[in-house]
Every structure is written in C-alpha cells, then in structure tokens.
Amino acid sequence: MKQVFTRTPSLKDVQTHFCPGCHHGGIHRLVAEALDEFGLRERTIGCASVGCSVFLYGYFDVDVVESPHGRAPAVATGVKRARPDRIVFTYQGDGDLAAIGTSEIIHAANRGEDITVIFVNNTTYGMTGGQMAPTTMPGQKTSTSPLGRSIKNDGAPFKMAELLSNLDGVTFSARVALNNPRNVLQAKKLIKTAFQYQVEGKGFSFIEALAACPTNWGMQPLSANERIGSEMIPYFPLGICKNTHNL
Amino acid sequence: MSEKIFVKGNEAVAMAAIEAGVRCYFGYPITPQSDIPEYLSRELPKTGGTFIQVESEIGAINMVLGASAAGVRAMTSSSGPGISLKQEGISYMAGSELPGVIVDIMRQGPGLGGIDASQADYFQATRGGGHGGYRIIVLAPDSVQEMYDLTMLAFDLSDIYRMPAMVLADSVIGQMKESIVANSRPETPLPVKDWAVRGRAEGADQNVVKSLKLGDGEMEAFHWAMHARYQELADKESRWEEYQTADAEMIVTAFGSTARIARTAIEGARAEGMKVGLLRPITLFPFPKQAYTALSARCKRFLDIELSTGQMIDDVRLSVARDTDVAFYGRPPGAGSLPTPEELLEQIRKIY
Numbered sequence: 001m002k003q004v005f006t007r008t009p010s011l012k013d014v015q016t017h018f019c020p021g022c023h024h025g026g027i028h029r030l031v032a033e034a035l036d037e038f039g040l041r042e043r044t045i046g047c048a049s050v051g052c053s054v055f056l057y058g059y060f061d062v063d064v065v066e067s068p069h070g071r072a073p074a075v076a077t078g079v080k081r082a083r084p085d086r087i088v089f090t091y092q093g094d095g096d097l098a099a100i101g102t103s104e105i106i107h108a109a110n111r112g113e114d115i116t117v118i119f120v121n122n123t124t125y126g127m128t129g130g131q132m133a134p135t136t137m138p139g140q141k142t143s144t145s146p147l148g149r150s151i152k153n154d155g156a157p158f159k160m161a162e163l164l165s166n167l168d169g170v171t172f173s174a175r176v177a178l179n180n181p182r183n184v185l186q187a188k189k190l191i192k193t194a195f196q197y198q199v200e201g202k203g204f205s206f207i208e209a210l211a212a213c214p215t216n217w218g219m220q221p222l223s224a225n226e227r228i229g230s231e232m233i234p235y236f237p238l239g240i241c242k243n244t245h246n247l
Numbered sequence: 248m249s250e251k252i253f254v255k256g257n258e259a260v261a262m263a264a265i266e267a268g269v270r271c272y273f274g275y276p277i278t279p280q281s282d283i284p285e286y287l288s289r290e291l292p293k294t295g296g297t298f299i300q301v302e303s304e305i306g307a308i309n310m311v312l313g314a315s316a317a318g319v320r321a322m323t324s325s326s327g328p329g330i331s332l333k334q335e336g337i338s339y340m341a342g343s344e345l346p347g348v349i350v351d352i353m354r355q356g357p358g359l360g361g362i363d364a365s366q367a368d369y370f371q372a373t374r375g376g377g378h379g380g381y382r383i384i385v386l387a388p389d390s391v392q393e394m395y396d397l398t399m400l401a402f403d404l405s406d407i408y409r410m411p412a413m414v415l416a417d418s419v420i421g422q423m424k425e426s427i428v429a430n431s432r433p434e435t436p437l438p439v440k441d442w443a444v445r446g447r448a449e450g451a452d453q454n455v456v457k458s459l460k461l462g463d464g465e466m467e468a469f470h471w472a473m474h475a476r477y478q479e480l481a482d483k484e485s486r487w488e489e490y491q492t493a494d495a496e497m498i499v500t501a502f503g504s505t506a507r508i509a510r511t512a513i514e515g516a517r518a519e520g521m522k523v524g525l526l527r528p529i530t531l532f533p534f535p536k537q538a539y540t541a542l543s544a545r546c547k548r549f550l551d552i553e554l555s556t557g558q559m560i561d562d563v564r565l566s567v568a569r570d571t572d573v574a575f576y577g578r579p580p581g582a583g584s585l586p587t588p589e590e591l592l593e594q595i596r597k598i599y
C-alpha cells in the first residue's frame with residue numbers, strides 16, 4: 001500500500017494534549033513542515049512561551065528553551081546572539097505576545113533580530129480558562145468580559161501583523177488561518193517564507209495565525225472553525241502585510 | 248599580567264567579565280552602575296562578543312537566560328529598581344539550572360530611593376529575590392581588586408554549580424578608583440555544558456531547558472537536589488577574610504564598603520589597646536557560617552555593622568555559638584549616612 005501521509009520528522013510521534021478542534025496542533029505541523037523542507041531540524045532552537053503551547057518541547061523534535069510569560073522574543077534574542085548560525089523561532093499566544101510581552105516583541109522586531117515569530121491569535125487566554133485577551137474581538141464575551149469586550153473600557157483588539165509591519169526591523173509579516181484547505185495551503189507557504197527570511201539572514205519575520213479555541217469559545221469544533229471565517233477574518237484580514245525582499 | 252592599573256570598581260567588573268570570556272552582555276542604564284554597560288559597549292564587540300542596550304531589565308535578564316541556555320557566558324548588571332525587575336528571570340534561571348552573572352551595585356530604596364551607598368538589598372540578594380524558593384550565589388567585594396577577582400569567580404561558580412551568581416557591591420565600591428592587578432582568568436576545571444540548546448546536530452538527544460516540572464515527584468526532587476547543592480556550596484565555597492582575629496576579644500563583622508571603614512576603626516581600637524578583630528564574609532550566599540562558629544567558640548562579643556537597619560545580622564545570629572552577644576550598629580542608607588571610622592570606633596568602645 002502506498003503511504004500518502006506521513007509525520008514530518010521535526011514532530012515527535014506522540015499525541016498532543018490540545019482540545020478537539022484546537023488549531024495549535026495544525027500550526028505546529030505547518031511550522032515543523034517548513035523546518036523539514038529546509039532541512040533545519042538539526043540546527044533549530046525553539047523558544048516556547050507560556051500558554052497552551054508551553055509543551056512545545058514535547059511535540060517538536062528540536063532543542064527547546066522555555067521562556068517566562070511574554071519574554072520569548074528576549075530569550076530568542078539571547079539564543080540567536082549566542083549562536084547566530086542557528087535557526088531560532090518563538091511560538092507565542094496572544095496573551096503572551098500582545099499583552100504581557102508587548103515590550104519584548106516590539107523591541108526584538110525593531111532591532112530586526114534574525115528570528116521567526118509564530119503568533120497564535122485565538123482571541124482568548126486559552127490556558128488560564130478563556131479570559132479576555134488583547135485580541136479579543138469587540139463585543140466578544142469571555143470569562144473576564146462577561147458583557148462582551150467594550151472598546152471604551154478595554155480598547156480595540158491589537159492587529160499585531162499590521163502593527164509590527166510598521167517597524168523598519170521587520171522584513172516579513174503576514175496573517176494566516178487554518179480554517180479551510182485553501183487557507184492551510186496559503187498558511188504553509190507563508191510560514192515557509194517566514195523561515196526562508198531567517199535562512200537567508202534577512203531579519204525579523206512574523207506570522208500571525210488565526211486559531212480556534214473551541215473550549216474557551218464555548219463552541220463545537222466545527223462552529224469554532226466557522227467563526228474564524230465569519231468573524232475573525234473580516235476583522236483580522238489574511239495575507240501579507242510586509243514582504244521587504246519579495247521572497 | 249602583573250602590572251598595576253588604576254581603575255574604577257565598575258570598570259574592574261567589566262574588564263574581569265571580558266577576561267572571563269563573557270560572550271553576551273545585556274543591560275539597561277541605571278546609576279550607579281552605568282560604567283559597566285558603557286565599558287562593555289566599547290570593549291566587548293572588539294572581542295567578538297555581543298552588547299545590547301535592552302528596552303528594560305526584564306528584557307535584559309531574559310536575554311541572559313537565552314544566551315546562557317545556548318551555552319555561552321552571559322551577564323547583566325543593574326541596581327535596586329532594575330534588580331527588582333530581573334527577579335522574574337532570575338527565578339526562571341534558577342528553576343532551569345542556568346548559570347549567568349548578575350552584578351548589583353546597590354543603591355538606596357525602597358522605590359526610587361536614591362543613589363548613595365546601601366546594603367539594604369542583602370535580603371533580596373541572599374534569599375533568592377524571586378518566587379519559588381531558591382538561592383543564588385552572592386559575592387560581596389570590598390575593593391576594586393575584589394570587584395575584578397570576584398566577577399571572574401562568579402562566572403566559574405555559576406558554571407560549576409549551574410545557578411545564577413550575583414556580585415553584590417554598593418556605589419562606594421562601584422565608583423571608587425584603586426590600583427589593581429588585572430589577573431588572568433584562573434584555569435578552573437569547568438563542566439561541559441552538554442545540556443545547552445544548540446541545535447541537535449551536535450548532540451544526539453533533544454536538549455530542553457525549562458523550569459516546568461509536572462512529573463510525579465519531579466518538583467520535590469528538584470528542590471531537594473538544589474538543597475543538597477546549596478549545602479555543597481556552603482562546604483566547599485564559603486569564603487571570608489579575618490583581620491586581627493587571632494587574639495581578638497571582640498569581633499566586628501561587616502561586608503563590602505562597611506568592612507573597609509570597620510578596618511580603620513579596628514586599627515584605632517588596637518592603638519587604644521583593645522583587642523578587636525574583623526570577620527568579613529566574602530560569600531554572602533553561601534554564608535560562611537563555619538567562620539562565625541569557630542570564632543564565637545572563644546570570642547563572645549560580636550558587633551555587626553551594616554548600611555541598613557539590620558539584615559545580615561540574622562545570618563550572624565544563626566551562625567554564632569548560642570552564648571554569644573551580637574550587638575548591632577546600622578546606618579540605613581541615605582545621603583550622609585555613611586559612618587566614619589571614628590563613629591564606628593565609638594561603637595567599639597561602648598561594647599568592648
């Protein structure tokens with residue numbers, strides 16, 4: 001029998017702890033495929049963040065260093081400056097990157113650190129039980145915005161892919177989603193491009209991946225997936241925000 | 248190298264770091280330690296190393312964490328307000344068993360405080376400072392020469408015991424100039440950093456540097472292992488200096504700049520016929536308990552002097568023989584609060 005689907009070597013042969021319908025697993029896979037297509041597994045160092053993706057080391061078969069909540073871009077800076085010939089990526093949720101870690105991400109981006117940042121925007125704090133995130137959408141109910149996010153009280157959601165693309169140090173910034181096969185293919189292509197920037201030593205590359213968190217959205221996996229297309233993409237448009245070298 | 252050079256304490260720290268092979272320095276300006284980043288921004292790149300002026304002390308300590316996890320010697324420096332911000336990262340480094348050197352040139356506090364000499368961060372330094380229950384190595388220089396020598400020692404001890412090490416001085420020691428010999432890096436046997444993240448090409452297994460420990464019994468075992476490591480440190484690495492203790496009937500104890508002033512006061516006391524000696528801890532963690540125990544077996548009067556309302560005195564009292572009288576003289580930090588030798592001599596006369 002011909003095998004048509006295999007596990008990519010940068011991912012371990014284990015089951016993940018993610019909830020049914022969670023997109024972290026899919027994003028892990030696309031990142032691992034990008035690493036393997038460039039043959040980077042042996043020289044990649046992942047910087048895990050604090051959130052549902054904290055077990056990065058359990059799923060990726062690459063060296064991993066755990067970072068305090070929000071600090072992965074600083075940790076990655078230290079790793080990359082210590083070992084400039086390695087491929088270094090961070091993998092961060094929206095609470096991690098766009099709330100507690102705003103200082104670290106903005107400054108790593110502005111310095112043009114030669115790293116790749118994978119930013120998972122699921123509009124909520126997954127791990128701590130669905131509190132409001134900096135990306136929670138206007139009107140979205142969460143456990144700490146029971147009446148819905150109020151722009152007056154909480155401000156508007158951060159659009160990180162656009163925000164970072166304004167910085168000179170950022171060479172590549174794009175937003176992707178995994179809600180349908182076409183978007184998955186596009187996500188795969190853009191994640192690969194982000195790593196290509198680093199392989200060619202061209203500076204800071206950023207991927208924002210829209211993701212479902214059915215558990216904390218209080219939805220079934222299918223309807224959570226649908227929400228990405230019906231609510232998130234209109235607010236967080238997909239595509240390339242910046243591609244300095246047209247890679 | 249044996250010729251003498253005339254440098255500031257803070258410069259001596261920076262020079263020693265380069266001699267010790269530091270590859271990365273990450274820091275944020277704050278008085279009274281800014282000479283350290285200034286020197287390293289100029290000199291470290293010449294040796295192929297990295298200098299980054301970071302957006303905050305939080306960023307800086309996490310860069311130290313990353314560089315150290317990647318297996319190179321990394322350091323940061325700051326003073327009170329910045330050291331407070333670094334505590335998160337120091338706790339993670341302790342939990343991840345990462346080496347790394349933190350230089351703390353103490354200033355007054357709490358809060359913004361002021362920039363005069365203080366020893367009121369003794370507790371913050373020696374009790375770990377951050378969350379979770381851990382200790383770090385703390386070295387307390389009292390001269391520019393020791394700023395140099397102890398910075399190099401901090402790198403070695405930190406690598407050997409796989410825990411952060413702090414050089415704890417104050418603005419007097421950081422800012423004053425003395426002539427020193429810039430000794431070559433000692434040839435200390437160091438463990439291979441086979442735990443570092445470097446990409447798997449160099450090692451068969453995946454390396455993970457983390458503080459998350461969720462396995463059954465894993466965290467408890469970690470704490471006991473660290474406890475044993477602290478004990479080993481205390482047995483092997485406790486350092487102190489004794490001055491005129493052989494015939495002493497009274498012991499003055501102080502660290503850092505205070506010990507320098509105490510030494511002059513002791514010379515005055517000796518001139519008046521009082522048999523007074525000095526016990527100066529050089530390692531604050533591990534605290535050189537053995538020296539206190541030994542001296543207090545025969546000498547029952549101690550005077551502890553600090554630039555605070557009394558912090559090290561807790562460790563002194565825990566270390567001396569039970570029937571020892573430990574008196575205290577403190578000048579909490581602040582402009583004009585540095586005691587004079589005459590002032591300390593007056594205290595000695597009172598107790599002797």
Ligand SMILES: Cc1ncc(C[n+]2csc(CCOP(=O)(O)OP(=O)(O)O)c2C)c(N)n1
Pocket residue numbers: 050051052053069092093094095096097120122124125126127128133
């Ligand atoms: C300093 C600090 N504050 C708070 C927490 C608690 N905490 C753990 S994960 C998390 C939020 C995670 O949300 P996100 O980054 O969006 O990732 P997700 O779980 O959704 O993937 C928080 C607040 C922490 N670990 N450290």
Ligand code: SF4
Pocket residue numbers: 017018019021022023024052122126127212213214215216
């Ligand atoms: S809580 Fe949400 S983000 Fe976390 S694993 Fe479950 S679905 Fe995924």
